Amino acid sequence: MDERIGRGMSKVSGAPALAVVTRSSRPEFGDFQANGAMALAKKLKRSPREIAAQVIDSIDLNGIADKIEIAGPGFINIWLSEAFLSSSICANNPLIEKTPQAQTVVVDYSSPNLAKEMHVGHLRSTVIGDCVTRVLSQLGHTVIRQNHVGDWGTQFGMLLTHMDELKDRKSAQKEELADLEFFYRAAKKRFDSDPEFADRARANVVALQSGNVDVLHTWQQFIDISLSHCEALYERLDIQLTRADVRGESAYNDDLKSVVEDLDSKGLLSESNGARCVFLDEFKNKDGEPLPVIVQKSDGGYLYATTDLSAVRHRFNKLRADRALYIVGAPQILHFQQIFAVARLAGYVTQNQELTHHSFGSMLAKDGKPFSTRKGGAEKLANLLDEAEERAFELVSSKSPEMNTAAKKSIARVVGFGAVKYADLSKNRTNDYIFDWDQMLSFDGNTAPYLQYAYSRIKSLFKRGEVDFSKIDSGISAQSAQEHQLAVCLLVFQETVESVGREALPHLLCNYLYELASNYMRFYEHCPVLSAEEDLRNSRLLLCKRTADTLKLGLSLLGIGTVERM
Ligand code: ARG
Numbered sequence: 227m228d229e230r231i232g233r234g235m236s237k238v239s240g241a242p243a244l245a246v247v248t249r250s251s252r253p254e255f256g257d258f259q260a261n262g263a264m265a266l267a268k269k270l271k272r273s274p275r276e277i278a279a280q281v282i283d284s285i286d287l288n289g290i291a292d293k294i295e296i297a298g299p300g301f302i303n304i305w306l307s308e309a310f311l312s313s314s315i316c317a318n319n320p321l322i323e324k325t326p327q328a329q330t331v332v333v334d335y336s337s338p339n340l341a342k343e344m345h346v347g348h349l350r351s352t353v354i355g356d357c358v359t360r361v362l363s364q365l366g367h368t369v370i371r372q373n374h375v376g377d378w379g380t381q382f383g384m385l386l387t388h389m390d391e392l393k394d395r396k397s398a399q400k401e402e403l404a405d406l407e408f409f410y411r412a413a414k415k416r417f418d419s420d421p422e423f424a425d426r427a428r429a430n431v432v433a434l435q436s437g438n439v440d441v442l443h444t445w446q447q448f449i450d451i452s453l454s455h456c457e458a459l460y461e462r463l464d465i466q467l468t469r470a471d472v473r474g475e476s477a478y479n480d481d482l483k484s485v486v487e488d489l490d491s492k493g494l495l496s497e498s499n500g501a502r503c504v505f506l507d508e509f510k511n512k513d514g515e516p517l518p519v520i521v522q523k524s525d526g527g528y529l530y531a532t533t534d535l536s537a538v539r540h541r542f543n544k545l546r547a548d549r550a551l552y553i554v555g556a557p558q559i560l561h562f563q564q565i566f567a568v569a570r571l572a573g574y575v576t577q578n579q580e581l582t583h584h585s586f587g588s589m590l591a592k593d594g595k596p597f598s599t600r601k602g603g604a605e606k607l608a609n610l611l612d613e614a615e616e617r618a619f620e621l622v623s624s625k626s627p628e629m630n631t632a633a634k635k636s637i638a639r640v641v642g643f644g645a646v647k648y649a650d651l652s653k654n655r656t657n658d659y660i661f662d663w664d665q666m667l668s669f670d671g672n673t674a675p676y677l678q679y680a681y682s683r684i685k686s687l688f689k690r691g692e693v694d695f696s697k698i699d700s701g702i703s704a705q706s707a708q709e710h711q712l713a714v715c716l717l718v719f720q721e722t723v724e725s726v727g728r729e730a731l732p733h734l735l736c737n738y739l740y741e742l743a744s745n746y747m748r749f750y751e752h753c754p755v756l757s758a759e760e761d762l763r764n765s766r767l768l769l770c771k772r773t774a775d776t777l778k779l780g781l782s783l784l785g786i787g788t789v790e791r792m
Contacts, residue, residue, distance in 0.1 A: 227247060227258065227287065227290055227291075227304070228245050228247045229245075230285050230286065230287060230290075231245035231247060231260050231262070231281070231285055231287075231302070232244060232245040232262075233285070234281045234282075234284045234285030235262050235263070235266060235281055237284045238266065238277060238280045238281050238284060239266050239269065239270060243262055243265075243266055244262055244265075245260050245262050246260060246261045246262045246265075247259070247260045247261075247304075248261065249714075249718065250303060253707065253711065255297060255301070255303045256293070256295065256303035256304050256305045257304060257305055257306045257710075257714045258303075258304045258306070259301050259302065259303055259304070260281075260301070260302040260304065261301060261302075262281075263275075263277045263278040263281060263300040263301075263302060264299060264300050266281075267300060273300075274299050274300025275296055275299070275300045277300060278296045278300040278301070278302050279296060281302065282294050282296070282302060287304065289307070289309070289310060290306060290307065290310045291304045291305055291306055291307060291310070292305060292306075292307035292308075293305035306714065306717075308703060308704060308705075308710075311702075311704055311710070311713045311714065311717065312701050312702045312703055312704065312713070313701075314717050315702060315713055315716045315717055315772050316701050316702065317768060317771075317772070321719060321720075321775060321776055321779050322364050322365065322719070322720055322723055322779070323720060324365060324366030325365050325366045325367065325724075328366045328367050328368065329367050329368070329548035329549055330367070330368045330370065330545070330546055330547050330548050330549075331362050331367050331368065331369050331370070331547065331548065331549045331550070331551065332370045332372055332541045332545055332547040332549070332550040332551070333355055333358055333359050333362070333369060333370070333371055333372065333550075333551045333553065334355075334372045334373075334374050334537075334550070334551065334552045334553065334554070335351050335352065335354065335355020335356070335358070335359070335371070335372075335373070335552075335553040335554075336348065336351055336352040336355055336373050336375075336456075336460075336465070336467055337351065337372075337373055337374040337375055337376070337554070338375060338376065338456060339375070339376030340375050340376060340377045340448075340449055340452040340453065340456075340474070341376065341379075341381040341382065341385060341410060341452075342406055342407060342410050343405070343406040343407045343410075343452075343455055343606055343607075343608070344455065344456055344459055344606070344607045344608075345604035345605060345606055345607055346589060346597050346604060346605045346606075346607055346610050346661075347555075347588070347589070347597075347604055348607060349589065349607060349610070349646070349650060350555070350586050350588075350589060350650055350655070351553045351554060351555065351586070352460075352463070352465055352467075353463070353465070353647045353650050353651060353785060354553050354584070354586060354650070354651065354655055354730070354732055355371075355553040356463075356465045356466060356467075356785045357651055357726070357732040357735075357783060357784050357785055358551065358553065358584075358726070358727070358730045358732070359371055359466065360466070360782070360783045360784075360785060361723055361726045361727045361732075361735070361783050362727050364723065364779075364783060365723065365724065365727050367727070370541075370545050370547065371466070371467055371471040372471060372473050372537075372541070373467050373471045373472045373473065373474070374473065374474065374475065374537060375453070375456075375472055375474040375475070376474070376475055377449050377452075377474035377475055377476045378474070378475040378476040378479065378533075379475070380431050382430075382431070382434060382445060382448070383427040383428055383429075383430040383431035383434065384413045384414065384416075384417045384424075384427040384430075385409070385410065385413050385448060386427075386430050386434070386441060386444050386445055386448065387413070387416075387417075387423060387426045387427040387430050388409070388412060388413035388416055389403075389444055389447070389448060390426075390444065391416070391423075403448075403451050406451075406452060406455055407606060449474075453469065453472065457469070458608075459607055459608060459611070462611055462643070463611070463643055463647070463785070464643070464785055464787070465785065473537075473540075475530075475533045478533045478536040478537055478540070481536040481539070481540070482528040482532045482533065482536055485521070485532055485535050485536045485539065486502060486521050486522050486528075486532065488572065489504060489521060489535075489568070489572055490502075492571075492572055492573075494568070494571060494572060495521070496518075498518055498520075499524060500523075500524030501518075501520050501522065501523050501524050502520070502521055502522040503518035503519060503520045503521065504518065504519045504521065504568050504571075505517075505518050505519075506519070506564070506567050506568070506571075508567065509560075509563070509564055509567075517560075517564075519531050519564045519565070519568055521535065530561070531561065531564070531565060534561070534562075534565045535565060535568060535569060535572075535574070538550070538565065538566075538569040538574050538575060538581065539569070539574045542574055542575050542576075542579055543574070547579065548578075548579060548580065549579070549580040549581075549582075550579075550580070550581050550582075551582055551584055551730055552582070552583045552584065553584050553586070553730065554583060554584075554585065555585060555586055555587075555588070556585040556586060556587055556588075556656075558583070558585070559583065559585050562583035562585075563583070566581050566583070569581065582730075584655070584729075584730040585655075585656065586655035586656065587655070587656060587657045587658035587659065588658045589650070589658070589659060589661050590658050590659065590660050590661065591660070591661060592660060592661070592662055594660065597661055610646070611642075611643065611646070613663075614642035614643055614645065614646045615635075615638055615639055615642045615643075616642075617642060617663055617667055618637075618638035618639070618641040618642030618645065618667065619634060619635060619638040619642075621638070621641065621667055621675075622634045622637050622638050622641060622792065625792065626791075626792070637789050637792055640678070640786075640787040640788070640789050641667075641674070641675055641678060641789075641792065642667075643786075643787075644674035644675070644678060644781070644786040644787060645666040645667050645673060645674045645675060646666065647674070647784060647785055647786055648666065648673060648674035648677075648736065648784065648786060649661065649662070649665070649666035649673070649674075651732040651733060651735075651736055651784055652672055652673075652732075652733050652736035652737070652740075653733055654731065654733050655730075655731065655732070655733065672736065672737070672740040674781075674786055675792075676740070676743060677739050677740065677743050677777060677781060677786075678781070678786075678787075678788055678789060678792060679792060680743040680746060680747065680777060681774055681777045681778060681781070681788045681789075682788070682789055682790060682791050682792045683750075684746070684770050684771075684773060684774040684777075685774060685790045685791070686790075686791060687755065687756070687770060688767075688770070688771075690756065691755070691756040691767070693767055695767070695768075695771060698764045698767060698768065700761060700764045700765065700768075701765070701768070702765050702768045702769055702772070703765050704765075704769070705762075706752065706753055708745075708748050708749040708751075708752045708753055709749060709753060709766070709769060711745050711748070711749070712742075712745045712746060712748075712749045712769060712773065713769065715738075715741060715742050715745045716742070716769075716772050716773065716776055718738070719738070719742075719776050719780065722734055722735055722738040723735065723780075723783065726783075732784060735780060735783060735784060736784065738780070739776075739777060739780045739781065739784075742773065742776060742777065742780070743777065746770075746773045749769070753766055755767060755770060
């Protein structure tokens, strides 16, 4: 439809024009609205209503719309035909069609620092990235996940020294490493209180960087343990990241020298106080002084930025990405602007390749302050997940006291983790958001339990009616206003998912699913299903089924599960 209207507009203007077709805000304005006539009128200096009329005359929406009207200053309101609606959402049509322009897309997400245990601050990148990768794969793109973990740097000197000290007491080492937060604090305490320990830690950093085999061995042990902590959390949360997706900072070590040489050979480097930097005109501090991207310190050491330049090169040259997406918090906006600008200048990325940072705000506590433990400091992600399971267990128990404990527990996991993820994903990621247990576990409003409940209600309807879909071969006819609204909503699932893939904005999908479930509830209130006469009953059952399938797939694209009963 967009295309046909776009062509109509172009015909009228004599130049390419955009249709800008959106959902109508109210049923009296039709199902869709094309707003391009106003912009066109301005350009052509003619009346927008006249333009709109001319556009309508020159387009053929036969088979799609059965009523087109001009409203207000020049909106084109469009009512879809029943036939078009029912054929578009018939059972044979897939819920999501693959894109004809499949790309290779690298997504950098989660990427925690391995020196410490994952804390609540890692939740956002992890769940947003997980959703974006699921969406892109569903659309048919080749997705390469990259977990750019922080596995290198001076902190490791202190951690490895502490590990060495505990080596003789095997059980103590095992015990301390079981809780990396504890381990980190213990190592830090030794480092701060014992100068001899601190000296050894510094020597370990040097040994690590120069490739000392023994130190590397201990380092690898530590990294493996830390990664298995992450993986336990990924598994609990059903995050699709594996060991094969880990390509940490250390993986780029051997390439850093060559990156700096390459930048130098391209004439991009200048020296500033002994450090080697790239200065770009567009980056100035607030006093208007140039802001350098430092790629090598005066002592010869490389930086986070150097590693990221190497990673960009790897992603486009070796992994052959068409697009690379970075799901990293807002504090790194400037870092990525600089890295991307340097990478383009250096020719690591060409014009048709896309390199974008999708930043996000912080998760805040109910009082609007950063989320932290009672003692201060970041809350472990594992503790948050424990609490989610406990709270959801209570919720399920109060709803279905008769259920056995094992069943309650398994539902509680789906509901609890679903609630936590959904609370995060449903907010526009660019803002900070308030983490509020009561809100996210509520059955009312835009929450995961609300959607999961809607899904389970549809499933129990099928059970009650002993419905056998293999015996229904008729189609959907959306007669009443509620059926029509629900059908139109089902129709736009595809474009919603496409926009999440384009903009990496999961809340668009959340809002969509919420609207879908709400449309379903209105439909269910007004349109009897099981008690309707056969043809109507079948059509309505098919609408219910399409809704349930869409809810299930939509939630799974958010990384959220469903249950048959709750
Ligand atoms: N480890 C980093 C941190 O915790 C995030 C890495 C993001 N990805 C990247 N390519 N820099 O802040």
